[in-house]
Amino acid sequence: MKESAETRFFLGTKKGFYALVIITAFMLLNNILATTLFAQAIQATAAGAGAGPAVVDVGSGLNYGPKTTLKPMPLAQDEQPTFQGFRTRVKALPTISELAIAPSSSDLVQDLVNNIIPTGVPWYSDEAGGVTFDDPIYAQQTWGPYEETIQLSGEDEQRWSTIVNSFTCDYCCGSPQQPTIITRCGCAHAKAARGMARWFIQSYGDKFSDEEIYGEMAR
Known part of the structure; x- marks a missing residue:
């Protein structure tokens, strides 16, 4: 977009500078609040997340x-x-999908690998372009484009913003000490997660909560 002379003049003034600082601070605060509030919502529901059958307690409230x-x-x-x-x-x-729980191996680490890393085909596979847990690369390539092709509006766009601005990239970016939110990450994993959130809000936003969509993204 071509800047007008008036725009360049305004941005070059002290008022323009302060306005830019205020807008930037507001956007940063909005992201921080979204992250914190959604984390609190998850914290409140996490205790009941495993209320169904065959739940395995691994200690520390998990x-x-x-x-x-x-x-x-x-x-x-x-x-x-x-x-x-x-x-x-x-x-x-x-989560949204349901997995069969593997029998205990008497090794907690192996049990976590067997049951947290999903396998198989989720029930929404055909609708979502044939994604499966067994082919994460294809799933990643399928979910990613939905970020651009699916347009949300109003409350749905706000739901999407709340979810993705609280979701960390746990593959190639950031660390537990310096987590990277997927809206600030350029990797393919982050793009796929953002697209996945859009797809679920558009397709099943009236059926599943933000927490369930978030959990399914974590699969």
Whole structure:
């Protein structure tokens, strides 16, 4: 977009500079509040996320089950990390898809691998372009374009913003000490997660909660 002389003049003045600072600060505050408030909402529902059958308690208030997964999340306001210096904390999340729980191997780490890393075909596969848990690369390539092709409006767009501005990229970006929110990450994983959120809000936003969509993204 070509700037007018008036626009360049305004931005070059002290008032223009202060206006730009205020707008930038407001946008940053909005993102921080969205992240904190959604983390608090997840914290409030996490305790009941594993209320269904076959839930496995792994201690420290965490559990997994057919429709419950685990994922690092940004700390809620005044929440303390499990490990000093961490700015995320692993929490139980309700999901949309349901997985069969593998029998215990008497090895907690192996049990987590067997049951937190999903396999198989989710019930929404055909509708979503044939995505499967067994082919994460194809799923990533399928979910990603939905970020541009699916247009949301009004409350749905706000729902999407709340979800994605609280979702951390746990693959190639950030760390527990310096988590990266997927709206500030350029990797393909983050793009796929953003597209996935749009698809679920458009297709099943009236059936599933923000927390369930968030949990399914964590699959």
